[in-house]
Amino acid sequence: MRHICFSAFGRLLLTVAASLPLVARAQPAPTAITVDVAKPLGPMPPVWAYFGYDEPNYTYMPDGQKLLTELAALSPVPVYVRAHNLLTTGDGTAALKWGSTNAYTEDQKGRPVYDWTIVDRIFDAYVKRGMKPIAQIGFMPEAFSTHPVPYRHHWKPGDNYNDIYTGWAYPPKDYQKWSELVYQWVQHSVARYGAAEVKTWRWELWNEPNIGYWKGTPEEYNELYDYTEAAVHRALPAASLGGPETTGPGWDKAAAYLRGFLTHCVSGKNYATGRTGTRLDYISFHAKGAPKVVDGHVRMNMGTQFGDIEEGFKIVASFPTLRQLPIIIGENDPEGCAACGVQTNPENAYRNGTMYSSYTAAAYARLYELASQYKVNLEGAVSWSFEFENQPWFAGFRDLATNGVDKPVLNVFRMLGMMRGPRVAVASPTALSVADIRAQAQSQRADIGALAAADAHSATVLVWNYHNDALPAPPAEVALTLQGLATAKAQVQHYRIDNEHSNAYTAWQALGSPQQVSAAQRTSLGQAGQLAQLTAPASVSLQNGQTTLHFTLPRHGVSLLRLSW
Structure with a gap:
């Protein structure tokens, strides 16, 4: 009888014990990213402060002038414009x-x-x-x-x-x-x-x-x-x-x-x-990706774009008398036709939402790594994106704003414009290498990585959760550790681009995707398109110059965390 009762109780214990690992497995370990502010990697020139477009006469139209004002305001240095x-x-x-x-x-x-x-x-x-x-x-x-x-x-x-x-x-x-x-x-x-x-x-x-x-x-x-x-x-x-x-x-x-x-x-x-x-006086070439539709969804191809960049750098580096000339990547984009919308090119459906912004964050962050690898003097990388006058709302053009309302991708450049000081060391085991990206690994697993910079009184970290496929996926839990900070206390500001933040596209969809927009709706959409903070600024204490920040980052979300003291 004791044997029977023990066996029954044992089976109960085993059942309960077996259930615990299942719960644990349902909550994967956080993605651990470490930033060492005390390890500078070199200058971080504002290669992102370059924009271009085919249609120069849009420059002086009302929406064009509004966007130029916003581009000038987002950068601490002069923005270059190519038309x-x-x-x-x-x-x-x-x-x-x-x-x-x-x-x-x-x-x-x-x-x-x-x-x-x-x-x-x-x-x-x-x-x-x-x-x-x-x-x-x-x-x-x-x-x-x-x-x-x-x-x-x-x-x-x-x-x-x-x-x-x-x-x-x-x-x-x-x-x-x-x-x-x-x-x-x-x-x-x-x-x-x-x-x-x-x-x-x-x-x-x-x-x-x-x-x-x-x-x-x-x-x-x-x-x-x-x-x-x-x-x-x-x-x-x-x-x-x-x-x-x-x-x-x-x-x-x-x-x-x-x-x-x-x-x-x-x-x-x-x-x-x-x-x-x-x-x-300087050397310029272009680099483009190659999205396509696969099984009914968009699949990006950053590897093609990086292939262009690497080969261009190799060619420049092969000329001893030219290799230190400034390089401007005159067009640096996910594909090749800004004026081709989703009606004629369904592979361009990435452009309105957060896929474009997360792609942009992941791509621009790697430019510094590539320039360092090939020992070339990268000065700028032009995003061939501006605005198109008298076009439908969110028509899927490669632009920064639609009808005067900013799209999520513009907020990536606002984030980059807030980064100060030299680039510092980042360790992120979930970030893919450029070789991985060229081999299409971004279609097999998420690329969760970071770019960081620091000066005497601040540290900024850009974090992205990117994947080549426009498919739903669980968010990532991130544990971001910053070390080497010369302060015992700092203020943290957390800016975010996702479906609910810094996103006029989802706000427009929530209105029913209207093509006739009222004045009140336009104002609301304009506010939704601005860079938003995920939480209110908060103060954190550091132990021996170190702190760990925990947050959830949705697929194709982008965060900028700024610590100041």
């Missing part, structure tokens, strides 16, 4: 993938007519906000083009993308006249804004000459660069001019184009002077 079509012929009417300034025409006798009215309006909008142009010298004015007809395209989403490459993409009839146009533009800029201001700008030649944007040969691009360089530095010897803004160094032909241009600058015969080599 296409600054020399394109036309009446200034904006359209998707199009813009014009009518800067150059010719009279009936073929004499130059320069008109800087629209160019000045664009650059005035930048300069008065303390922003800096990346002044793109392009595209070809109609009067110069070797194939001017057709000149104006009327592309719309769903059309063949190659339809945009019309008469503005061809070489000039006369390289000397082209050179004089460039000289007149730089000289006019110096007269209007002053040499001290203009020498802080970046000038560049063209956009993506290795694809349809340039209908000439690589050698004709090199020739155009030589004549452009001579003109820019004749007008302002201290000006900074770069190129070639090629795209996709991860492609063999694109890599050859970039390498060929750099070789020309180092040792080629200069078309304008006949001497050897051409002055190059």
